[in-house]
Amino acid sequence: MSSNQNTILFRNGWLADVERGQLIRGELLVAGERIAAIAPCLPCSDALVIDLADAILSPGFIDVHTHLREPGFEYKETIASGARAAAAGGFTTIACMPNTKPPLDTAERVAWVKEQAKATSVVKVLPIGAISLEQAGHRATNFWQLRDSGAVAFSDDGRGVKSSRLMLEALEASRCLGVPIMAHEEDAELAGKGSINHGPISAQLGDQGIPSAAEYIMLARDIYLAEMTGGHLHVCHVSAAESVNLIRNAKARGVKVTAEVTPHHLHLTESIVPTLLGQAKVNPPLRSEADQQALLAGLLDGTIDVIATDHAPHSMWEKEVSLSQAAFGFSGLEVAFPVVMEALVHSGLLPLEKVLPALTCRPADLLGLPQGRLAVGAPADLVVLDPRKRWRVTAEGLLSQGKNTPYLGQELVGQVLLTVVDGRVVFDIRE
Numbered sequence: 001m002s003s004n005q006n007t008i009l010f011r012n013g014w015l016a017d018v019e020r021g022q023l024i025r026g027e028l029l030v031a032g033e034r035i036a037a038i039a040p041c042l043p044c045s046d047a048l049v050i051d052l053a054d055a056i057l058s059p060g061f062i063d064v065h066t067h068l069r070e071p072g073f074e075y076k077e078t079i080a081s082g083a084r085a086a087a088a089g090g091f092t093t094i095a096c097m098p099n100t101k102p103p104l105d106t107a108e109r110v111a112w113v114k115e116q117a118k119a120t121s122v123v124k125v126l127p128i129g130a131i132s133l134e135q136a137g138h139r140a141t142n143f144w145q146l147r148d149s150g151a152v153a154f155s156d157d158g159r160g161v162k163s164s165r166l167m168l169e170a171l172e173a174s175r176c177l178g179v180p181i182m183a184h185e186e187d188a189e190l191a192g193k194g195s196i197n198h199g200p201i202s203a204q205l206g207d208q209g210i211p212s213a214a215e216y217i218m219l220a221r222d223i224y225l226a227e228m229t230g231g232h233l234h235v236c237h238v239s240a241a242e243s244v245n246l247i248r249n250a251k252a253r254g255v256k257v258t259a260e261v262t263p264h265h266l267h268l269t270e271s272i273v274p275t276l277l278g279q280a281k282v283n284p285p286l287r288s289e290a291d292q293q294a295l296l297a298g299l300l301d302g303t304i305d306v307i308a309t310d311h312a313p314h315s316m317w318e319k320e321v322s323l324s325q326a327a328f329g330f331s332g333l334e335v336a337f338p339v340v341m342e343a344l345v346h347s348g349l350l351p352l353e354k355v356l357p358a359l360t361c362r363p364a365d366l367l368g369l370p371q372g373r374l375a376v377g378a379p380a381d382l383v384v385l386d387p388r389k390r391w392r393v394t395a396e397g398l399l400s401q402g403k404n405t406p407y408l409g410q411e412l413v414g415q416v417l418l419t420v421v422d423g424r425v426v427f428d429i430r431e
Contacts, residue, residue, distance in 0.1 A: 007031050008423065009044060013052025013384075015374055016353060018059055018361045023353045028057060030380040033422040038376060052384060055417060058356055059372050060092025060381035062363040063333065065157070065182070065236060065260060065308035068094075068125070070116065071109075072101025077313040077401045079113070082333070083121035085311070085400035087427035089333040090416040092123050092381035093364075093371060094311075098130040099158040105130040105141045107149035114150045122426040123419075124381070126367065128182060131156040131170050137163055143173035152367050155182035157236055158283075160218050162188065167222055171231030180234040180258065180366065183222050185243070186284065190214035195323050197270045197285040205274065207323060210285050212240035219243050223250045226257055234366065235259040237310050239284035241294035248303040258366055260308040261295050263339035264330055264406070268292075272406060278319045278326025279406050282312070296349060299358065306366060307358040309336050313402020316395075331402035334393075338412035341387060346413060352387055380423040389415035 008030040014023040015038065029037040029047065063086065069077040079096075086094050096113065098104035104113060110127045117125035129151030133139045135158070143154060154170060161167045161183065174181045191214040196202050198209025219235060223246060226233035235247060238259050250257045264282065269289050273280045280286060298304040312329025319326050340359070344350045364372025371379045392411045395403040419427035 007045070007047040008420070009042060009047040009049045010052055010057050011042070011049060013054055014056045016056055016058035016356050018357045018373060021354045021357060023056060028374065030382070030420070030423045033380055035374065035376055035378050035380050038374060050418070056352070056385040056387065057374070058383050058385055059360040059374055060383045060419065060421065061090045061336070061359040062093040062369065062372055063091045063309050063311070064095045064306060064363045064366060066094040066096050066311045066333065067099070067313065067329070068096040069313060070100065071112070075315055078120070079116050079125060080120035081399065081401045082311070082313070083117070083123045083125065085333045085398065086123045087419045087421070088399050088416060089336050090383035090385065090419055091333060092383065092419060092421045093126065093369065094123060095126040095128050095152055095367065097155060097157045098128050099135060103130045103135045104128070104151070105133050105135065107142070107145040110146055110149040110151050123421055126150070126152045128153045128155050130154065131161055131181065132166060135159060137161055137166065140166055140169050143170070143177060147177050147179060151179070153180045153182050153234070155184065155236070157182065157184045160184050160186040160188060164221060164225065168225050168229065171225050171229040171233065174231035175229055180232040182234045182236050184236050185215045185219040185222065187214045187218045190217065193324070195281055195285070195326070196273050197287045199270065199288060201270050201273055205323065212242060212287060212291065215240045215284055216242040216246055219246055223255055223257060227253070227255045230256065233257045237262050237265065237284055237308070238295065238298070238304060239265050239287050239291060241291045244294045244298040244303055248298065251303065258305045259303065260306045261299055261304045262310045263307060263332065263336045263343065265292065265295055266299070267339050267343035268406065276406050277323045278321055279404065281323060281326045281328055282330050283328035296343070300349065305358070306363045307336070307340060308363070309333050313400050314404045316403055319404045329404065331398065331400050331405045334398055334400060335405055335407050335412065337385065337416055338414035339407070341414035342412065345387065380420060382420040383416055384418035385414070386417055387414050389413070391415050
């Protein structure tokens with residue numbers, strides 16, 4: 001299929017109305033970079049016609065939490081390779097975390113990522129600026145300059161912000177600038193040198209374990225700071241049941257707090273650790289079944305707003321070592337859709353049309369983006385989905401440089417068939 005068509009007509013499929021949580025029969029016309037028309041039936045004219053064959057046409061997915069590793073860790077991933085993986089996973093917009101080397105703590109470094117993405121990326125890349133200089137947790141970055149250079153949020157992801165004064169300053173800046181503070185909620189002293197969730201399995205494996213309190217104790221502080229300042233606190237990769245309760249109660253009080261959950265925390269528990277060891281090591285760790293059920297409930301009742309991958313690619317030699325030495329993190333962009341399908345749709349918890357908002361319009365609203373909806377005039381960022389297609393995850397088949405996923409060798413159900421960014425086909429499963 002040519003990727004240079006100016007006009008594309010999608011027909012014979014289902015359109016995802018993510019604002020209403022519905023799938024509707026209809027046709028959609030793309031002209032240039034925008035959605036030009038949506039109707040039950042549209043004239044063909046001279047458009048390239050794509051027969052959806054009963055597949056689903058959705059707004060492109062938006063990932064608010066991705067690690068692209070460039071600059072500094074290009075052996076793990078580059079902006080270009082991460083973008084190709086994103087497109088294969090149905091993501092048309094990704095926001096990249098600042099824990100690169102050097103970190104994205106100056107306007108010049110944020111601008112560099114934007115320029116590099118413009119030159120090499122097939123999807124839209126939005127940089128997230130660091131909260132603290134060198135992500136050392138001591139002195140704040142210049143939030144105004146970072147925002148003006150293109151940062152869509154601020155985070156020290158990979159590290160919790162130990163200083164209450166610094167987090168207060170960040171949330172005050174959030175209120176003034178209207179951008180979220182994306183908090184990695186982890187008390188490093190409580191987490192210690194643990195590799196997995198603290199509990200019977202960590203005891204069995206001789207690991208110190210990371211207690212869920214390391215997450216929710218820092219989260220409690222940050223919720224109160226957000227309440228004091230009126231800033232927007234966004235909670236990264238929620239993993240603990242008590243964290244869900246804290247967020248639910250804060251929202252009920254009117255605190256400006258949003259939250260994300262990863263596909264793997266929705267689908268997996270610590271039970272896989274004894275078998276996969278380092279390949280099951282992620283931060284925050286996979287926790288108990290009770291925690292997992294609380295996360296599912298939180299997503300269902302709106303306590304948790306969005307699904308984000310926390311795509312964290314590593315080389316295989318960083319994962320195929322002892323549990324204590326293995327790097328934290330999973331490569332998640334390309335398996336996100338089928339894993340979400342397994343956790344929520346195939347399990348009977350939610351129909352797909354109710355799941356898609358957490359991958360599309362809600363993350364768009366979180367970052368103030370115009371995409372994320374099928375609407376006339378909106379950016380033509382689209383993904384075609386087959387929710388029943390089976391495929392096997394292989395290292396050779398993954399486009400990310402990071403092959404570190406606990407799903408290697410497994411058959412998953414649900415596949416991305418086609419991805420379009422600004423009216424241009426950037427991924428086609430048939431090519």
